[in-house]
Amino acid sequence: MTESVIQLQSVSKIFVTDEVETHALSNIHLDIRKGEYVSISGPSGCGKSTLLAILGLLDSPSEGTYVLNGHAVHGLKTGERARIRNREIGFIFQAFNLIGDLTVYENVELPLTYRGMPGDERKRRVSEALERVDMAHRIKHFPAQLSGGQQQRVAVARALAGNPAIMLADEPTGNLDSANGEQVMDLLKELHKAGATICMVTHDPRYAGFADRTVHLFDGKLVPEGSHGNAQTA
Amino acid sequence: MGTAKLTIRSLLRAPVFTAVVILTIALGVGANTAIFTVIESVLLKPLPYPKPEELVGVWHTAPGIALKDLNQSAANHFTYLDENRTFQEIGVWAQLSASVTGKADPEQVRTLNVSHGTLAAIQARPLLGRVFTEHDDQPGSPRTVVLTYGYWQRRFGGERSVIGRRILVDGAAREVIGVLPEAFRFLDSKPQILVPFQFDRGKVLLGSFSQMGVARLKPGVTLEQANADVARMLPMVLEKFPAPPGFNAKLFETARIGPNVRPLEKDLLGDVGGVLWVLMGTVGLVLLIACANVANLLLVRAEARQRELAVRAALGAGAQRIAKDLLTESVILGVAGGTLGLGLAYAGVKALVWLAPAGLPRIDEISIDVPVILFAFAISTLCGILFGLIPVWRYTGRRMDGALRLGSRSFSQGRERHRVQSALVVIQVAMALVLVVGSGLMLRTFWAIQQVPPGFTQPEHVQTLRVSFPEAEVKENERVTRMQEQMLQNLLRIPGVTAASLSSSLTMSGYTNNDLVFAEDHTYALNELPPIRRFKFISPGYFSTLGRKLLAGRDMTWTDVYNRSPVGLISENFAREYWGSPQSAIGKRIREGPKDAWREIIGVVGDERDDGANKKAPAVVYWPLFLDKIFGQTDYAARGASFAIRTDRAGTEGLLKEIQQAIWSVNRNLPLAEVSTLEEIYDKSMARVSFTLVMLGIAGAMALLLGVVGIYGVISYSVTQSKREIGIRSALGATQGQLVSMFVRRGLKLAAAGAALGLVAAAIASRFMESLLFEVQPLDPLTYAGVAGIVVGIAALASYVPSRQVSGTSPLEALRAE
Ligand SMILES: Nc1ncnc2c1ncn2[C@@H]1O[C@H](COP(=O)(O)OP(=O)(O)O)[C@@H](O)[C@H]1O
Numbered sequence A: 001m002t003e004s005v006i007q008l009q010s011v012s013k014i015f016v017t018d019e020v021e022t023h024a025l026s027n028i029h030l031d032i033r034k035g036e037y038v039s040i041s042g043p044s045g046c047g048k049s050t051l052l053a054i055l056g057l058l059d060s061p062s063e064g065t066y067v068l069n070g071h072a073v074h075g076l077k078t079g080e081r082a083r084i085r086n087r088e089i090g091f092i093f094q095a096f097n098l099i100g101d102l103t104v105y106e107n108v109e110l111p112l113t114y115r116g117m118p119g120d121e122r123k124r125r126v127s128e129a130l131e132r133v134d135m136a137h138r139i140k141h142f143p144a145q146l147s148g149g150q151q152q153r154v155a156v157a158r159a160l161a162g163n164p165a166i167m168l169a170d171e172p173t174g175n176l177d178s179a180n181g182e183q184v185m186d187l188l189k190e191l192h193k194a195g196a197t198i199c200m201v202t203h204d205p206r207y208a209g210f211a212d213r214t215v216h217l218f219d220g221k222l223v224p225e226g227s228h229g230n231a232q233t234a
Numbered sequence B: 001m002g003t004a005k006l007t008i009r010s011l012l013r014a015p016v017f018t019a020v021v022i023l024t025i026a027l028g029v030g031a032n033t034a035i036f037t038v039i040e041s042v043l044l045k046p047l048p049y050p051k052p053e054e055l056v057g058v059w060h061t062a063p064g065i066a067l068k069d070l071n072q073s074a075a076n077h078f079t080y081l082d083e084n085r086t087f088q089e090i091g092v093w094a095q096l097s098a099s100v101t102g103k104a105d106p107e108q109v110r111t112l113n114v115s116h117g118t119l120a121a122i123q124a125r126p127l128l129g130r131v132f133t134e135h136d137d138q139p140g141s142p143r144t145v146v147l148t149y150g151y152w153q154r155r156f157g158g159e160r161s162v163i164g165r166r167i168l169v170d171g172a173a174r175e176v177i178g179v180l181p182e183a184f185r186f187l188d189s190k191p192q193i194l195v196p197f198q199f200d201r202g203k204v205l206l207g208s209f210s211q212m213g214v215a216r217l218k219p220g221v222t223l224e225q226a227n228a229d230v231a232r233m234l235p236m237v238l239e240k241f242p243a244p245p246g247f248n249a250k251l252f253e254t255a256r257i258g259p260n261v262r263p264l265e266k267d268l269l270g271d272v273g274g275v276l277w278v279l280m281g282t283v284g285l286v287l288l289i290a291c292a293n294v295a296n297l298l299l300v301r302a303e304a305r306q307r308e309l310a311v312r313a314a315l316g317a318g319a320q321r322i323a324k325d326l327l328t329e330s331v332i333l334g335v336a337g338g339t340l341g342l343g344l345a346y347a348g349v350k351a352l353v354w355l356a357p358a359g360l361p362r363i364d365e366i367s368i369d370v371p372v373i374l375f376a377f378a379i380s381t382l383c384g385i386l387f388g389l390i391p392v393w394r395y396t397g398r399r400m401d402g403a404l405r406l407g408s409r410s411f412s413q414g415r416e417r418h419r420v421q422s423a424l425v426v427i428q429v430a431m432a433l434v435l436v437v438g439s440g441l442m443l444r445t446f447w448a449i450q451q452v453p454p455g456f457t458q459p460e461h462v463q464t465l466r467v468s469f470p471e472a473e474v475k476e477n478e479r480v481t482r483m484q485e486q487m488l489q490n491l492l493r494i495p496g497v498t499a500a501s502l503s504s505s506l507t508m509s510g511y512t513n514n515d516l517v518f519a520e521d522h523t524y525a526l527n528e529l530p531p532i533r534r535f536k537f538i539s540p541g542y543f544s545t546l547g548r549k550l551l552a553g554r555d556m557t558w559t560d561v562y563n564r565s566p567v568g569l570i571s572e573n574f575a576r577e578y579w580g581s582p583q584s585a586i587g588k589r590i591r592e593g594p595k596d597a598w599r600e601i602i603g604v605v606g607d608e609r610d611d612g613a614n615k616k617a618p619a620v621v622y623w624p625l626f627l628d629k630i631f632g633q634t635d636y637a638a639r640g641a642s643f644a645i646r647t648d649r650a651g652t653e654g655l656l657k658e659i660q661q662a663i664w665s666v667n668r669n670l671p672l673a674e675v676s677t678l679e680e681i682y683d684k685s686m687a688r689v690s691f692t693l694v695m696l697g698i699a700g701a702m703a704l705l706l707g708v709v710g711i712y713g714v715i716s717y718s719v720t721q722s723k724r725e726i727g728i729r730s731a732l733g734a735t736q737g738q739l740v741s742m743f744v745r746r747g748l749k750l751a752a753a754g755a756a757l758g759l760v761a762a763a764i765a766s767r768f769m770e771s772l773l774f775e776v777q778p779l780d781p782l783t784y785a786g787v788a789g790i791v792v793g794i795a796a797l798a799s800y801v802p803s804r805q806v807s808g809t810s811p812l813e814a815l816r817a818e
């Protein structure tokens, strides 16, 4: 049996705004193993992004425990969380989120510089990552000079350059046309084949099928395996 | 048109923005209007006389004795009076003082001594009675006096019956023949009474340039013609009047006296224009910085309104229409700021007048008038247009249609707006640096001056005052000296007084006597004149009272004084110039004129900054109070005496009472004048420098403040506009510290670019300050390095504070899909 990369126990998330409590997540148990490709699906507003944010240490659970790579991370301070995000997690966002003022190369290099990695090591990793997404020929370009699909490939390179324990993707194809979307999905599949652990949010049923396993969310709760057909129609 | 009304409504909806903009403009316009008020009143307004363009100062040059400005002598005056072809009226004048005695306590008053031509030239009219006529100038005519309005009010309660009364001036009765109106001004003199010169033509000798000349040109006569006329008359002077005993007229030829007739304003303004124009330039820069700040704020606002503008463009508003709206807004802001600025200027002018150095002429004429108000509105409108054009240029025309499409941001904010904003900040920092370098140079000047030993120590413990001994009161010279010694003895008995002495001219007082001084062991070529030296008459103990070192030889004694021993002391610089060292000057002999006695140098003392702490120390000769065979007179006593009294009690009322008693117990009729501590005299001589320092300091501080606001604003804005970028970076693992330092670096880059530009600009601009500096180079490296360091340091702080706002941005921002 392979080891767990992610273990969530009874995780809940409650947002309080203007006296209104939103129970975005309730009592979530989730286990992701090394090398797994998990997709999270569910209707809009069901808590997918919230769950991903908690997995990615962008947000912390209101209740419950989170063990990442064998370490409890739910109670960590901001600085420590930034460090873990930087080393253990690779993000791929729906809106690509490349930094407009930086070149393709610099964008990919960015998380490595935050790690204080020496220059030649960074250079090797950046080139490698860009080669894997087939963008090595565009290192001097600025994001505005690239198509959406190309931008997302650069974002994937940025996520994998740091060799994270897990890659988290929030609707990575949401801003892409279907041809480009498929390309990105193919890329993720390839990375998975090469050993990457991936957790992807999507509400596109076509792409959910790329994953080993699909987890369904409905109104902040996990839908038991087998009954997801109901949730999907919502 | 409703445009203005709509604009005002929209401005009121953004009260913080509107208030910050108006306040910034008000500061800039206020400072400029205040300085302009001074310039307008002091430099630009014509003199308050009819046809002021006809009025001239009658001066000379004397390159032969290295004098650029030589004033007027009686001999020259009479020659011009008789022979000129270009003057309607010509007169001489001098500011002196006299004692007025009578029923009340004796009082020392400021007098304006004039020949009748002086008042005729400025066309002075009396309020009561009459002013002087030619008859009053004649020796032997009844003695007369004219009162100024203030003195008449104070001493005579404004009684009209004063005309015809007699008052005792320097012990002699004079008939009051007139009172001048309240508005009477004569240059910057503030006399209490006016008395006529009564030169005896038969006794006038060549030389003795101790009056000032004034004249009114005939209509249509130019300065060149007047100067040519004086050049024509100069040789006649030598023919008409004899040389003083021991000199021959040839000696006067070597002085190479030439004409120097110039506008009368020059006599009033001196070199004050230099300081004022430097200040005007300074506050002008402050205004530009303020404009840059406002332009930045408007850019941010236009950015926020970009969509609104785009929608309006889409609805068919032309570029011109939108430009007009934007400009209307900025001009309304400019004028509102200008109005508030005018209010600030009013307060500023009050403060300026209060701060202004004693040397600032026409200070009572400084007021905000129509030209000043026009100036304020002109510059605020101009500023409104200037800073309004930047957003217009950015957000109108072809760029408008892009705004709608740009609505969705798929990667962080456009770089172009940042470039404009950044450029504005760079320029601001550069200008602020120029101003701070200016204040830095002034500060170094101030400091350098304070390092120079002025010729005395602990001036706060020296009480000074002046007493005159008019001949009408004390006839014989020796009696004057005896009385002076008696007074010093009395003063020394006052508890707490450790030393007391007197001098014909204390220090930095402006009472200067200068004349040729010959040395026995120096040969002068035929027709060669020795350099002019300053001389003072002093009592024994003068140097120890002031705290000045005796470098060689000895001080004089009362025995020297009463024996009229032919002795004297000189200053170190004189000793070194002629004999190489203080020691070797001892025993050498000097004299003032070929007929005077040779006098032996018995001591050499340290130099004295007699023209002010920031001026070169003149070479000074110190003679005893009482001596004979000088100026061709049998004996001579210093009848104008400044007392110096060293005591911890200097400046206290109690001390003054005791001093008064000590002096009046010797003679009840001698008024005490010019009571002040030596420190006050020193501060007064520093007034111009202090004033410039304070003004440049204020401007520099304002510039820095505005620069800080500029950097703060840009960084703060860029933090709020970069929320998404911060979120992304944070999601990728950037720590708070890394994010903060990213923005601080942004601020520092701007500051460094501004500082580099500013250093170059300062190197150019500081040349204009050269005349204001003292022992500091305009390119003083310490100042430049220090100021650059300070500016960059402050910029770092101004960037750091808003950069900490990054903590308000959650990494969750990164997840927000657009
Ligand atoms: N920061 C927040 N504050 C308040 N409510 C939030 C916040 N983030 C998400 N929510 C709420 O939580 C629920 C889940 O949102 P989200 O996780 O974004 O859903 P999904 O990604 O599945 O569309 C929604 O009801 C949303 O309104």
Ligand SMILES: [Mg+2]
Pocket (backbone or CB within 6 Å): A048, A049, A050
């Ligand atoms: Mg979502």
